[in-house]
Amino acid sequence: MTFMKIILKKGVVGIVVGGILVALAKALAFPPVFQAMFFTYAMLGAAVFILLDAPPVKPVSGVKALIALVVFYAILSVVYVGGASLWPQYDPEVEKGKIAKLLKAKRAKVLPERERLDESLRQAEALEAKLRSLTARLNRLAPAASPDAGTFADSLKPTSGPMTLVARGQEVYDLYECYNCHKIGGKGSVKKRGPKLDNIGSLLTIEDLKKKVLDPAYLYAEGFEKQHKKGQMPDKYKDLMSDEEVNALAAYMSTLKNPAVETPRPVFLKTQVEHGFIVYGYVRDRLGKPLPGVEVKATPLKKHGHAASAKANEQGYYEIFIHLHNEDAGVRIAVSAGGLQKEIVANYDPNDKVAKRQATVDFMSPS
Ligand code: HEC
Incomplete structure (x- = not known):
C-alpha cells in the first residue's frame, strides 16, 4: 500500500470516529466548542497513526540535525500558539454583559409592578379623602345619618394594605x-x-x-x-x-x-440575651414516665405579649422561646400543658447581658 493510500484510509477512519464523537457529544448536550474539540482530537489521533506508517527519514547529523530541530520547534510553536488562539476566548466583559442582561430583565419585571402598587395606593388614598369630605358634607346636611355614614366609610377602608x-x-x-x-x-x-x-x-x-x-x-x-x-x-x-x-x-x-x-x-449572641426568655422543663405522668407530644404553651401576661408553644419530646422535655426584652423583667408568664396551668415570674437582671434568661417549669399529669 502506498503512503498516499494509508493517509486516505486512516484519514477516513479519523473522520468517522470524529463524527461518532460529535454525535455523542451532541446527544449529551456538550456545547459546540467541545464538539469541535472532540473532532479535532480524533483527527490528531489519525495523524499520529498515519505518522507511524510514514516512510523513514534519512538520518541527519551535525549542524543539519541542529537546524532541523530548531525548525521543528519553530513549526510546532506556530501551530500551538496559532491553534490555541483560534479557539473561542473567555472574555469577562461578555460574561458581565450576560449578567447585566439577566438583572435588567428582573428589574424591568419588578419596577412596573411597584409603580402599579404605588399608583393604586395613591388612588385608594384619593378615594378615601373624597369619601371623608363626602361624609363630612353628609353629616352637615343630615346629622342623623352620621353613625351609618361612619361605618360605611370604615367599611371602605382599603383592606389590601x-x-x-x-x-x-x-x-x-x-x-x-x-x-x-x-x-x-x-x-x-x-x-x-x-x-x-x-x-x-x-x-x-x-x-x-x-x-x-x-x-x-x-x-x-x-x-x-x-x-x-x-x-x-x-x-x-x-x-x-x-x-x-x-x-x-x-x-x-x-x-x-x-x-x-x-x-x-x-440564639441571640451573648451581648443580645436581652431579647428572649426560655421556659423549659419536663411533662411526666404520676409515675415519672415522660409524656411525649403534649403541647406546652407559655403566654407572657402583658400587653401585646405573644404566646409561644412547643411539644414535649420523647423524654418529655420541652423548651419554649418567648420574646421578652429588658423592660419586661418581672413580667408574669402563664404556662399551661394538658389542662394544667402554672404561673411564673420572669426574673432577671436587665443589666446582665451575659447570663441566659430562663426558668424551668415541670408538669406532672394527674392521670
Ligand atoms: C449564602 C447563604 C445565605 C443566604 C443567601 C441567606 N442566608 Fe439567611 N442564613 C444562612 C445561614 C447559614 C444561616 C444560619 C446561621 C446564622 O443564623 O447565621 C441563616 C440564618 C437566617 C435567619 C435566622 C433563622 C433562624 O432560624 O433563626 C434568617 C431569618 C435568615 N437567615 C434570613 C435570610 C434572608 C431574609 C435572606 C435574603 C435576604 C437570607 N437569609 C439569605 C445563609 C444564608
Whole structure:
C-alpha cells in the first residue's frame, strides 16, 4: 500500500470516529466548542497513526540535525500558539454583559409592578379623602345619618394594605435570592446551606427579622453555629436593600408561622440575651414516665405579649422561646400543658447581658 493510500484510509477512519464523537457529544448536550474539540482530537489521533506508517527519514547529523530541530520547534510553536488562539476566548466583559442582561430583565419585571402598587395606593388614598369630605358634607346636611355614614366609610377602608406589603416582601425575598440558602414551603436551597424559615414568624419579631437581615451577626439559628461563625449568610443586604425593601421583607417573614416545619430557634449572641426568655422543663405522668407530644404553651401576661408553644419530646422535655426584652423583667408568664396551668415570674437582671434568661417549669399529669 502506498503512503498516499494509508493517509486516505486512516484519514477516513479519523473522520468517522470524529463524527461518532460529535454525535455523542451532541446527544449529551456538550456545547459546540467541545464538539469541535472532540473532532479535532480524533483527527490528531489519525495523524499520529498515519505518522507511524510514514516512510523513514534519512538520518541527519551535525549542524543539519541542529537546524532541523530548531525548525521543528519553530513549526510546532506556530501551530500551538496559532491553534490555541483560534479557539473561542473567555472574555469577562461578555460574561458581565450576560449578567447585566439577566438583572435588567428582573428589574424591568419588578419596577412596573411597584409603580402599579404605588399608583393604586395613591388612588385608594384619593378615594378615601373624597369619601371623608363626602361624609363630612353628609353629616352637615343630615346629622342623623352620621353613625351609618361612619361605618360605611370604615367599611371602605382599603383592606389590601398589609396584603400588598407581604406580597412585596415575598418579591424582595426572591429578588435577593434568599432561596439559595433557605427553604420555605419545601422550595429552595437544595444544598441545605441555611435553615428552613417556615416557622420563623413564630420565633422572631419584625424588628429582630430586620436586624438579622441587616446584620447577620445579630443572632444565629440553633444548630447552625458553625455556618454562623464562618459568616455564611452574606453581610451585604444593609448596602443593597432600601428601607422599604427591608420592611416588606420582614413583614413577609413575620407571616411565616407553620409549626409543622421545624425552624431552628434563634440564639441571640451573648451581648443580645436581652431579647428572649426560655421556659423549659419536663411533662411526666404520676409515675415519672415522660409524656411525649403534649403541647406546652407559655403566654407572657402583658400587653401585646405573644404566646409561644412547643411539644414535649420523647423524654418529655420541652423548651419554649418567648420574646421578652429588658423592660419586661418581672413580667408574669402563664404556662399551661394538658389542662394544667402554672404561673411564673420572669426574673432577671436587665443589666446582665451575659447570663441566659430562663426558668424551668415541670408538669406532672394527674392521670
Ligand atoms: C449564602 C447563604 C445565605 C443566604 C443567601 C441567606 N442566608 Fe439567611 N442564613 C444562612 C445561614 C447559614 C444561616 C444560619 C446561621 C446564622 O443564623 O447565621 C441563616 C440564618 C437566617 C435567619 C435566622 C433563622 C433562624 O432560624 O433563626 C434568617 C431569618 C435568615 N437567615 C434570613 C435570610 C434572608 C431574609 C435572606 C435574603 C435576604 C437570607 N437569609 C439569605 C445563609 C444564608
